[in-house]
Amino acid sequence: MKKEQIKTNFYEAVNGEWLEQAVIPGDQPTISAFLELHLGIEKTLMDLTAKWEQDQTGLSDNLKKFITLYQMTKDFDTRDKLGTKPFEVVLDKINQLNTLKDLEEVFCDLTLESIETPFGFSVMQDFMNSNNQVLYFGASDLFLPDTSYYKDENTKKQLIGLFTTTTTQLLSLYGFSKEEIEKLLTEALAFDELLVPVTKSSVEKADYVKLYNPLKKEAVQALTKNLDLMAQAERLVKQTVDQLIVTNLDFVNAFDSIISEENFPLIKSWMIVSNAIRFASDLTDEIRIAGGAFGRALSGIKEARSKEKFAFYQAYNPLSQVVGLHYGETYFGPTAKNDVKTMVHEMIDVYKERITENTWLNEKTKEKAIKKLSTLTVHVGYPDELPPYYDAYQIKGYEQGSDLVQERLSMTKIRNQYDFAKYNKAPNKNIWGMPASMVNAYYSPTNNQIVFPAAILQRPYYSLDQTPSENYGGIGAVMAHEISHAFDNNGAKFDETGSLNNWWTDQDLEAFNQKAKDMIALFDGVETGYGVCNGELTVSENIADSGGLRCALEASKKGSTHNLEEFFKNWARVWRNKSSLEYSQLLLRVDVHGPSILRANMQLSNLLEFQDFYGIGENDQMYLAKDKMVSIW
Ligand SMILES: [Zn+2]
Known part of the structure; x- marks a missing residue:
């Protein structure tokens, strides 16, 4: 301990030596006591994964699914061969939409597969009665991580510029032409801009009781005439719904002016851009690296994760509790x-x-x-x-004609169906x-x-x-x-x-x-x-x-x-x-x-x-x- 610093900066006094020596890993924005432990566990789990891949004897069915998925995520040859083809199933669904009515027709299907839409529902515990679960409704996130970035003109210009450059690069890898990209980004950013004034800042979101705004069916219907939200809610939970908990009243109050027929072209471009970003990690190595570029720049991360680490996390994330249970029981x-x-x-x-x-x-x-x-x-x-949805997952593998987009859609759908079925039930x-x-x-x-x-x-x-x-x-x-x-x-x-x-x-x-x-x-x-x-x-x-x-x-x-x-x-x-x-x-x-x-x-x-x-x-x-x-x- 650097005794002379005790009274001036105790943190430095204790950690001075560590601070001098610590090296931020190239694929991380930070190194900390938390992260040091995390990296140790990462190594343990990656070693285990390599071992399991060689010998699956004694593994639970769900761990075998994890390994099957891992064999898909690490097979970059097949991923490169498939190119952007797996994304077509998502893109086709969006391309078929030309009016709000079209969106209304497929909204539930898109929601169940977690394909990005400008607003969405989720089932969570009722703040007023924790023994019940109710439907929450809110708008999608902005492209920049906080509303404060939009307030300062210089910061906004710089970050939107960065977003535009990195996303242009990504969309070109998807095969969009220069003209298409320009149109997509201009319209997507114009829609993002419409959401800014009705999005809560990080400070506002930190007060979570204010996220709880019950709105009766009639009130929702009166505010949202352009699209029948209550009908969507009822289709998702397969029950009658008499109220929504609105996380952001400003968005619902402005709903009809934002989600309108006139704005539909913007909404459609926003959906294409948002989903191109979301699904980038399921495609080729080049595309997944481009898909992470904006986030890395925002956090000052020097390099993308190695293929090996990336493939591990891509299989681990959707099955993390399954792998985590094994970790807990073993260690x-x-x-x-x-x-x-x-x-x-x-x-x-x-x-x-x-x-x-x-x-x-x-x-x-x-x-x-x-x-x-x-x-x-x-x-x-x-x-x-563990949540029961893991048992319902089925990982098919490339041999059965599947790919990573299909696997993701299928797991997400099972998980979302489980989540929406919780409506009006005790947690x-x-x-x-x-x-x-x-x-x-x-x-x-x-x-x-x-x-x-x-x-x-x-x-x-x-x-x-x-x-x-x-x-x-x-x-x-x-x-x-x-x-x-x-x-x-x-x-x-x-x-x-x-x-x-x-x-x-x-x-x-x-x-x-x-x-x-x-x-x-x-x-x-x-x-x-x-x-x-x-x-x-x-x-x-x-x-x-x-x-x-x-x-x-x-x-x-x-x-x-x-x-x-x-x-x-x-x-x-x-x-x-x-x-x-x-x-x-x-x-x-x-x-x-x-x-x-x-x-x-x-x-x-x-x-x-x-x-x-x-x-x-x-x-x-x-x-x-x-x-x-x-x-x-
Ligand atoms: Zn805390």
Whole structure:
């Protein structure tokens, strides 16, 4: 540790050596503790895949499907021979459309195959009643990752220019002529432009209760006369539908002016361009590389993935939970599962104690918060069951005349049929939202549930070779971070059953909202060296980090071997990160997580124990005046 930097930049003091040596892989925008673990798992899974390819003895049926698909994705000779032919089935469907009426006729088929259309439906849990699932409706995404890019003329010009160059290159590989490409792009961009004023910014999307806008059938019909949305909804779920949850009212209010006969040529070109981008990864090597060019430029990624890695992920992604289950069962045994479960419950108990001792909440609110903690369900390692659609997948292979576009359409259709059939039914809360092989964790407010996949349970987060204080500063803080999401500015609006329900007294809610505002102010406008942090965009994650850090510290203090330095150092270590400038700046605009350096430093500055332990004074950069400190949980 670089001791002289402790008081000026603790993150650098701990990670200085790593930051000097770390190399961002050519096909990545970043390298971090998260990504280092991810790359290790990637190697394990790719080695396993190579082994399975040689010998499939003992593999489950679904793993055999993964291998069959992998044999297709890695066969670049056949892919090159097929050229763009597999895409014709998609292009033909779009080319046949000449009016809105035509789109209306095939909309359900396109939706089931996830062929890009300018708006769409999905079935998710009802925020008002988490035991039911309802239909959400919204518009498609913009070509640029956030509305803020469209506001600044220079940035917009530069990025739309980049999009145009990379997409021109892609479309020419599809065989479109120069004139066709010019027309397609002009019209597609004109349609994108129509969506900009009615699209929510990343900051607006981060407030997810505002995405919940129930609209009765009659109201939807009154606003959307050009296309019968309710009829489409009913065809998709095969039931009568009396309301939609609209994620963006502005879009529905403007629906008839955007989705109109007059604009149909723009819509059609937008669909061709969007789907050419979407399906590029299923075609030749040259086309998949061209298809990723815009994303790489946006994130400052130097090179496309190698053929080998790309082929692995192309088979892994649609079957990730199947491969992840094998990973979890093989590398994360029942002993580790029990260890980690015990640790999570320990963190929940500490959380309860902290709520009991809390000085700014009334007893009534405390009781409700403790009830929410008591009913929180915990999933660790790997799930007990997988979504059933994997069993229905059938991978045919090239020998049976199939290709990667057909395989994708067929898997997507099975999956979407399963998703739409969930309408008006209770959710299965045993199904996870990420594979066990993913280095991550999450809290689901509608399930009041936390999930810790096996992959994150490694160094520097967690290891039996690390001291307890190091583990608390790592995985302990991650666990408490996820628990804190139950009480962040979004989670706090949901009750213990996962439904939207105000369980706060007015006074306590006001106090909480003030604290959330203080947290916004603490991070807002803080310079990172590549731009400033957006306090509003990152408030939920900063509340979770702050609560997580405090709770993990409390848990560490209870142990006989508690060591503050080990705790603080590992907290800073898990946030080590080196990214391309482009990627860092992109995340400042779109990521609800704050910049890593602030997650490490600002959260420590905001902690009295840290200030006292290192004797941080007014003139030190790591200093934060006590009256500026924000402690919520
Ligand atoms: Zn989080």
